[in-house]
Amino acid sequence: MMMARSNALRDGPGRWPAASPLNACAACDARPFSVCSAIHECDLGRLAAVAEIVEIAPGQTFVDEGEAARHFFNITRGTVKIFKLLPDGRRQITGFLDAGDFLGLAVDRTYAFSAEAIDTVRLCRFERPKLIGLLDEFPAFERQLLKWASHELLAAQNQMLLLGRKTARERVASFLLTRNRRRCPGRVAGTLVSLPMNRTDIGDYLGLTIETVSRTITRLKRDGLIRLHGSDAIELLDPAGLETIAEGFGAA
Amino acid sequence: MMMARSNALRDGPGRWPAASPLNACAACDARPFSVCSAIHECDLGRLAAVAEIVEIAPGQTFVDEGEAARHFFNITRGTVKIFKLLPDGRRQITGFLDAGDFLGLAVDRTYAFSAEAIDTVRLCRFERPKLIGLLDEFPAFERQLLKWASHELLAAQNQMLLLGRKTARERVASFLLTRNRRRCPGRVAGTLVSLPMNRTDIGDYLGLTIETVSRTITRLKRDGLIRLHGSDAIELLDPAGLETIAEGFGAA
DNA sequence: GTCACCGTTTGATCCAGGTCAACGCGGGCC
DNA sequence: GGCCCGCGTTGACCTGGATCAAACGGTGAC
Known part of the structure; x- marks a missing residue:
């Protein structure tokens, strides 16, 4: 809804014309802050090979609660809101994600949340099986993800204190x-x-x-x-x- | 407070007289449900070598928010509450953990929460460096922890929806x-x-x-x-x- | 048995934040 | 410029759950 020339993720044209995937990761502003920092410069090609750079227009939902969980995401620009809905429309935003933040862990077979771009967002999208394959190859990457999950868990506990008390x-x-x-x-x-x-x-x-x-x-x-x-x-x-x-x- | 013959964790006498550490892990009722299931039968000795079995009396606090985070825990019996406090005594319980649940991820250098036994709790205690060493050795174990963290994150998001809306x-x-x-x-x-x-x-x-x-x-x-x-x-x-x-x- | 204690339930009243409604303001469009 | 529209602010009132208070009931000590 809005933006006549849609950048819709699943409509296809949202793809960012990355000159070369290798360069994309090497030149990424967000890498130093993100889980990708676990991958050494020399191995960036392996990472870039499974990453797809996507741009999302403001207000656009690119993850739907209940949908089959096919991707992980890494935000490289802009701000995303993660939320859950009740049937009557009540909404709880469980987090705001900025450049460097990773998205897609709190998931079973389907997404347990929706995600929407607040401003213009650029992100790296990974197919789940491919990224998981990469974890086998790069233990440091997996360690970094565990660290990220712990960090998110800590933030979640603080938010529960806030919301409850x-x-x-x-x-x-x-x-x-x-x-x-x-x-x-x-x-x-x-x-x-x-x-x-x-x-x-x-x-x-x-x-x-x-x-x-x-x-x-x-x-x-x-x-x-x-x-x-x-x-x-x-x-x-x-x-x-x-x-x-x-x-x-x-x-x- | 309570229980004349204290089983206090840090006082020492809380140790459970595990006949043999190897047998302890092999015989553990909680193992099938817990992250430890990632370690094969034949490698259980390595796990048992870094685990210390401890019993906690009801009402006893065994993790204090703000304290240096020295251990991970795995609950094998009983129920634990995880909570955060505000200075004026307001309390938010962020989770109840039962047999099979893992504890100690949402942590920086110090614990960000306290943990107290509700009934008589038995748990495996791991020194953080030792368990982290084990992760290098058993990638499946690390994978299992990541899975657990994702599961906790999902529960946390549901709880935020509950508390907020x-x-x-x-x-x-x-x-x-x-x-x-x-x-x-x-x-x-x-x-x-x-x-x-x-x-x-x-x-x-x-x-x-x-x-x-x-x-x-x-x-x-x-x-x-x-x-x-x-x-x-x-x-x-x-x-x-x-x-x-x-x-x-x-x-x- | 009975007394005391502690956790739970129930009742009466209060208030922080929700709801409903109006207004203000800035930016885009014609 | 003037109009419209979406967001933010402010005001008046209401209510779900908090607070304050009292009674209940099960359990352990003696």
Whole structure:
């Protein structure tokens, strides 16, 4: 829906015209941050051989919950949201993925989640059997995936604490700090957080409504903890104060 | 706290007098269900050599959030709760682990969670470097761990949906069904769910208070969906009806 | 047997956040 | 320029679940 000239993944034309697969991996900006860093320069050809570079248009869903799980993905540019739906439309976003993040582990035979591009996303797509074959060949790659899974599990536990036990104010403060800790390509080191997702997405990630997110941000602003630069960038004026709130110390 | 003759893990006397480590692994009831199944019968000696069998008394904490992460664990008997705390005492239980479950992945240098035995728990304890060494030797074992991590990630995403978007009634129904799907040693196939944890634990797992858990169970009972057998066993009279509620279809 | 204790249930009231509704604002389009 | 539309903000009110409080019931000690 939207974008007359569709870049739909399964329609075919979404393929990125990678000059040479080898060069694609060697030149990849995201590789240093990603699981692919486990593969040595000299073996990049083997990796590139099973990778397919794809570009996804904003708003486009490229993984559907319940669909047969045929691929793994590695984000190399842009931001993706992962979510689950209830039949009446209630939605829980379980994570935002940026460049360098790996996608496709939490899976049985079918995907247990959907994935949608927030902005223009570029990613490497791997057929599952091919990537699994590569794991046999490169144990360091498999080790890296295990490390990634552990990292995701840790983030998931933090999110469960947030969703189960934190107040709206604590949730928003936690969210801003977590976002700020990410390596965002092009981000000036410091306290300016860019939010490519809209308020609805933030609400669905934090288990709140859009109105509560908005009100809570307004209140943090009034309290001098943050400053807005448009609605998609927030400056953290008092990171320590936010940390105090996020960790549940905040009395107010 | 409690149990005059302490089986405290770090006090030493918690060690189980395993006749022979080799026999311990070969005879382990939990092995078929656990990540250890990846190690062939003939190599069990290598596994047993790095495993230490430990018994934990009910209520005893054997992993402390923030402590240096020195071990992995594999539960072979009993039930464990994994939780995170906020400074003011709010608690989120992020999972219950039973026989066959692996513990210790969601970790950086220090544990990101605490773990406490609910009933009498027996587990295999592995020093992290030793187990990691074993992974180099047995790729199938590492593969199994990755599979386990993926499985946990999937469960975590379901739990985020539950905590972020489900009503109390939906949460309790989901919980009972999830519990029922587990292979509980000694459980008669069917619809009798055993709940070794108390109501406070259930509340802290579902992001509810103990009162709401109790009231919700009472209401499910009144509606003829479940029957209580004591307070720690629940019979599912209408699993399909519970499923409808748990998945968010339930109008009532 | 009975007493005390602890976990559970039930009842009464409260409130954080949800719902419903209106308004503001910026960007694209004609 | 002016209109429209989608997102974000703000306001008024409502409610599901929290909080506070009391009663219940099973179990172990004596």
